[in-house]
Amino acid sequence: MTALLPHGPAFIRAQRDSFEFPYLLANHAPMVLEAMRQMGASNARIADWYAAYVASKNVPPQAPPQGTLNADTWRGALGDRAREADLRDFFTAEAARLGPDGAIRLYLPEMAQGMAGSAIHPLMRMAYGVIGGNTAEIGHALGYWAATYLHVPLDHSATARTHDPLDVITGVYTLPGADSYQVEVDLLWHNIRAVCGLPGFASLAGSLDMVPDTPRQMAAAALALYAQTMDFSALHAVTGLHWLRTIAPHLDDPMPLYPVLWAIIASLIPKIGFPTLPTAEALEVMRQTPAPDWPAIFAAACASDDEHDISLTFSAYQEQQIWGDPLYQVVAARRVGLIT
Structure with a gap:
């Protein structure tokens, strides 16, 4: 830099x-x-x-x-x-x-x-x-x-508890109504509001118990989801976790914010199209894809008129510095068209 x-x-x-x-x-x-x-x-x-x-x-x-x-x-x-x-x-x-x-x-x-x-x-x-x-x-x-305050419901009284953020994601696949609500084309927050309002969503979202490793697990799951789909909504899972990690040191206890953000990410699963989550082996293949160095990716992003090219690139760079996963570099290079 x-x-x-x-x-x-x-x-x-x-x-x-x-x-x-x-x-x-x-x-x-x-x-x-x-x-x-x-x-x-x-x-x-x-x-x-x-x-x-x-x-x-x-x-x-x-x-x-x-x-x-x-x-x-x-x-x-x-x-x-x-x-x-x-x-x-x-x-x-x-x-x-x-x-x-x-x-x-x-x-x-x-x-x-x-x-x-x-x-x-x-x-x-x-x-x-x-x-x-x-x-x-x-x-x-x-x-x-x-x-623009929009409430995310979390019912922490749910008896079925989990420490795995992916359980919340996969729970949306069988959530009644998640496969039939009317998808809003333009506004992500309309999708979020609709799915968060489905019966059972608050209990599902509130079933996650945070442990110290949960933010890392969320980051890995979000990256896998985006790498598999390269979907616009999934992009916001990667960037959103970067944003929350960035402000976390400025809160006395940032942990309560993570289930809120994860509920928002889970609510976008229907809009993404209920994707098949990649296996560890498939992720490793993607991870091995040759990608340009970050300065070349930065240059391509800054030359783009697409705000999401720029946002994803910088978030991916910052997240790779923390989590060390080269897949961030691969998806950034793919997003700005340097690799396919």
Whole structure:
């Protein structure tokens, strides 16, 4: 990794845009611009990418504020996208007052079960705020999380318990209604909301007992799922676990957030098409696929206009540094078209 450039004007402008663009799709720009910066893109390329993204997605500016929120009133705006500016202002001020670490520790645990909002992209924004050391972005992420809050049900009273995250995934294959609900084409969070609302889902999602090794197991399972399918929804399993791992050190106890994220990942199994999970032998074959070095993958990602090429590449790189699995490099190279 090369020395980081300072944030350019495009990043500053991106911070002023709305969290979402029509229709209720996540605005990736602030996070992708940070990922490009981390991967060594020039400020000129970052500016060009941002201009093209805003134009193609019709990203609007943030709507005007409706009224000031404070420590006693912000909860009344949970899940209200119309209060985006008010929530952003409140949490940005709190991040400045408490510091990014203090703001995350104080506010995120209370909102943890709302992680499904905007298809977990508030988690993405928070992670990239941490990666970039940007206090304002932590405030924006908390405001985004609050404005799009979508509850994930977890019933921890289920008598059948498991320590294996894959049991939750495979449980969706036989969950009544999971194979017949109406799949929403555009919005992942509509799929998440529909499957999370099925009878029995809360008990299934709440049956997972965390142990210290569970985050690693989840990362391995998410990578296997994506490597097998190269599916857009499965991509968010890999990236989402990177984002949660990134913010975990800023929480007193990050473990309760993992079952929430895993429930969200499990809820996308019907949209992915109930894929056959790969065997250990099949994964090893994929793992042995020759792939270019990371600088070449970074260059291809940063040359792409697809925000998910950039997001997946940087997350895969960061996850490989922690977990050591070369399959991350293979799927990143495949995602950006360097290998087949």
